[in-house]
Amino acid sequence: MDSLIEYTRTDFGKDVNWVVSRASYINGATSANVILAQDSVINVANKVFAGPSTDAVIGLDKRETIEDVHFINSGLIDVAGKWSSALVLDNYTSNTESFYDLSVPYESNATPEIEVSITGNSVTLTAPSGYSSYKWVNGDNFDSPLLDSDRFYTASSGTVRCYLTLTNNNVVFSPSVNISNLLSQQTISTTFVDNLYLSDYTPYSLTNTLGPISFDESVGDALDGDGTPMEINSTAFSKGIGAHSGSEVVYKMPPGFHAQFKANIGIDDDITASAGVIFKVYGENTLLYTSPTLTHTSEALSIDVSIAGYSSLKLTIENSGGVLASNQGNWANARII
Numbered sequence: 001m002d003s004l005i006e007y008t009r010t011d012f013g014k015d016v017n018w019v020v021s022r023a024s025y026i027n028g029a030t031s032a033n034v035i036l037a038q039d040s041v042i043n044v045a046n047k048v049f050a051g052p053s054t055d056a057v058i059g060l061d062k063r064e065t066i067e068d069v070h071f072i073n074s075g076l077i078d079v080a081g082k083w084s085s086a087l088v089l090d091n092y093t094s095n096t097e098s099f100y101d102l103s104v105p106y107e108s109n110a111t112p113e114i115e116v117s118i119t120g121n122s123v124t125l126t127a128p129s130g131y132s133s134y135k136w137v138n139g140d141n142f143d144s145p146l147l148d149s150d151r152f153y154t155a156s157s158g159t160v161r162c163y164l165t166l167t168n169n170n171v172v173f174s175p176s177v178n179i180s181n182l183l184s185q186q187t188i189s190t191t192f193v194d195n196l197y198l199s200d201y202t203p204y205s206l207t208n209t210l211g212p213i214s215f216d217e218s219v220g221d222a223l224d225g226d227g228t229p230m231e232i233n234s235t236a237f238s239k240g241i242g243a244h245s246g247s248e249v250v251y252k253m254p255p256g257f258h259a260q261f262k263a264n265i266g267i268d269d270d271i272t273a274s275a276g277v278i279f280k281v282y283g284e285n286t287l288l289y290t291s292p293t294l295t296h297t298s299e300a301l302s303i304d305v306s307i308a309g310y311s312s313l314k315l316t317i318e319n320s321g322g323v324l325a326s327n328q329g330n331w332a333n334a335r336i337i
Contacts, residue, residue, distance in 0.1 A: 001020070001037075001038075001041045002041060005018050005041075005048060011168070011170075012168075012170075013168060014106050015047055015104075016047075016106075017047045017048075017049065017099075017103045017104070018047070018048045018049065019048075019049045019050070019051040019086070019087065019099060020038055020041050020042050020048060020049070020050065020051055021038070021051035021052055021053075021054060021083075022035050022038050022039065022050075022051070022052070022053040022054070022055070023038075023053075023054045023055060024038075024055055025054070025055040025058065025063075025068070025069070026067055026068065026069050027067055027068055028068055030055045035053075035055075044102060047102070047103070047104075049087075049099045049102070049103075050086065051083065051086050051087075052079070052082030052083055052085065052086040053082070054071075054079055054082060057071065057075050057078045057079055057082070059075075061073045061074050061075070062074055062075030062078065063075055086099070087099045087100065088100065109166070109170070109172045110172075111172070111173075111174065111175065112127055112128050112131075112162070112164055112172060112173075112174045113128065113174075114126065114127055114162065114174050114175065114177060116177070116182060118182065118183065121156050121183060122154055122155070122156050123154065123155060123156070123177075123179050123182050123183060124152060124153070124154045125152070125153045125154075125155075125160070125162070125177055126151060126152050127151045127152075127162045127164060127174060128151075128164075129151060131164040131165055131166060132165045132166065132167055133149065133164070133165040134148070134149055134150060134151055134162055134163070134164055134165075135149060135162065135163040135164075135165075136148040136149075136153040136160055136161070136162050137160065137161060137163065138158055138159065138160055139159060139160075139161070139176075140161055140176055142163050142171070142173075147160065155179050156179065156183070157179050157180055158179050158180075159176055159177065159178045159179065160176065160177055160179065161173055161174055161175070161176045161177070162174040188201060188251060188252065188253055188254060188257070188336060189254075190254050190257065194337065195335045195336070195337055196335060196336040196337075197239045197240075197333070197334065197335045198241060198249075198251055198313075198331075198334045198335060198336070199215040199216050199239055199240060199241055199334065201251065203249050203250055203251055204250045204251055204252045204312065205248070205249075205250045206247075206248065206249045206250070207246075207247060207248045207249075208243050208244055208246070208247045209244050209245065209246035209247065209324060210244045210246075210324055210325065211226070211244075213241060213242065213243045213247060213249060214227040214241070214242035214243070215240075215241060215242075216230070216238065216239055216240060217229060217230055217242055218230050218231070218242040218268040218270055218328055218330060219242035219243050219244055219268075219328050219329075220242075221325075227242055228268070228270055230242060230268065230330050230332050231268060231269040232264065232265075232266035232267065232268065232269065232299075232300035232330055232332060233266065233269065233297075233298065233299050233300055234269065235264075235300050237264065237330070237332035237333055239332070239333050239334070239335070240263070240264075240330055240331050240332035240333055240334050241315070241330075241331040241334050242268065242328065242329070242330055242331075243317055243329055243331070244317065244324060244325075244327050244328060244329065245277045245317050245318055245319040245320075245322065245324060245327035245329065246317070246318070246319065246324070247316065247317045247329075248314060248315070248316045249314070249315045249316075249331075250312055250313070250314045250315075251312065251313045252311065252312050253307065253310055253311055253312055253313055255311065256309070257307070257308070257309070257310075258308045258309070259306075259307055259308065259336045259337060260304055260305065260306055260307065260336070260337050261281060261303075261304075261305045261306075261307050261313060261334075261335075261336060262302070262303065262304050262305075262333070262334075262335055262336075262337055263302075263303055263331045263332060263333055263334040263335070264300040264301065264302050264303075264330075264332040264333050265279045265291060265294065265300065265301050265303060265329065265330065265331060265332065266294050266298055266299065266300045266301060266329070266330055266332070267294055267295060267296045267298065267326075267327070267328060267329060267330070268328040268329070268330050269296075270328055271296045271326045271327075271328050272296055273296060273326065274296075274322055274323040274326040275294075275295050275296045275322045275323070275326040275327050275328070276293050276294075276295050276319065276320040276321035276322030276327065277293070277294055277317050277318065277319060277320055277322055277327045277329050278290060278291055278292070278293055278294070278317070278318045278319075278320045279291040279294070279303075279315075279316070279317055279329065279331070280315075280316045280317075280318065281303070281305045281307075281313070281314070281315060282313070282314035282315075282316070283307050283309075283310030283312070283313065283314075284310050284311055284312050284314070285314070286310070288305050288306070288307070289303060289305045291303070293320040293321065294329075295322070296326070300332065307336075315331055315334070317329040
């Protein structure tokens with residue numbers, strides 16, 4: 001065990017913290033020698049902490065029956081509780097050493113960002129430089145056949161992911177990229193009169209925490225089209241985007257686009273209590289507007305935000321003390337002028 005701990009620290013280049021459980025139970029018997037050996041590995045000064053003792057978790061419906069070793073059912077719950085207690089307050093060291101107090105966290109490797117460019121019906125994906133090797137594959141399996149070993153990969157279909165190797169041979173992986181979805185994304189037209197309603201266009205990307213985002217109606221629950229006509233404090237709207245808190249909708253903007261984003265924002269009249277949200281507007285990742293907290297009693301708030309020069313428009317709704325199911329926010333009349 002000591003050797004294994006040192007190997008991990010050598011491989012990661014950091015003093016990775018370890019927690020060692022005391023466990024020896026098998027076939028109805030325990031071993032004092034095994035427990036003694038596990039105890040000898042634990043050394044708080046060496047950042048090896050004491051986990052729980054689990055030999056006492058025995059009985060009907062707590063361990064599998066073949067060798068009476070692995071935990072099942074209520075046994076899993078018992079062991080989870082023991083781990084929670086051991087980490088929060090380490091009973092092994094006389095209640096004086098907390099794993100969380102003495103552990104130094106290390107930041108994980110950042111997820112590599114993939115740049116995208118579209119030419120006709122082809123998408124070129126570019127992984128960041130500085131890695132020792134690259135592996136593009138279909139789907140999410142590292143062992144899938146190699147598509148390309150360069151930083152760049154061009155395709156017209158499929159869902160791909162890039163695995164990138166660091167100089168210490170650790171591997172990080174990019175988000176998966178759906179080529180067909182990228183090709184189907186619409187760029188906002190520059191030829192329109194007066195108002196261009198965003199709900200008439202396919203977003204570049206969208207995320208919602210409860211069911212699908214709705215267009216030209218309030219957001220509902222789990223299914224498409226289960227919303228209702230959009231209404232904020234008795235004012236009805238025929239156009240707009242409905243979403244819960246925790247949502248994000250992104251639209252691509254044409255290069256050099258000089259325009260304003262306008263909308264009437266608020267909680268839909270379907271909700272009569274427990275709502276509290278904040279609406280935010282971003283140009284790319286620059287925050288351009290933040291609303292006050294809006295509840296089910298708030299009037300529709302008219303907003304007018306300059307988005308000149310930004311390549312994308314991002315609309316988010318955040319929770320501000322409300323309940324998710326009640327946080328039905330409306331971007332009513334969301335439009336470009």
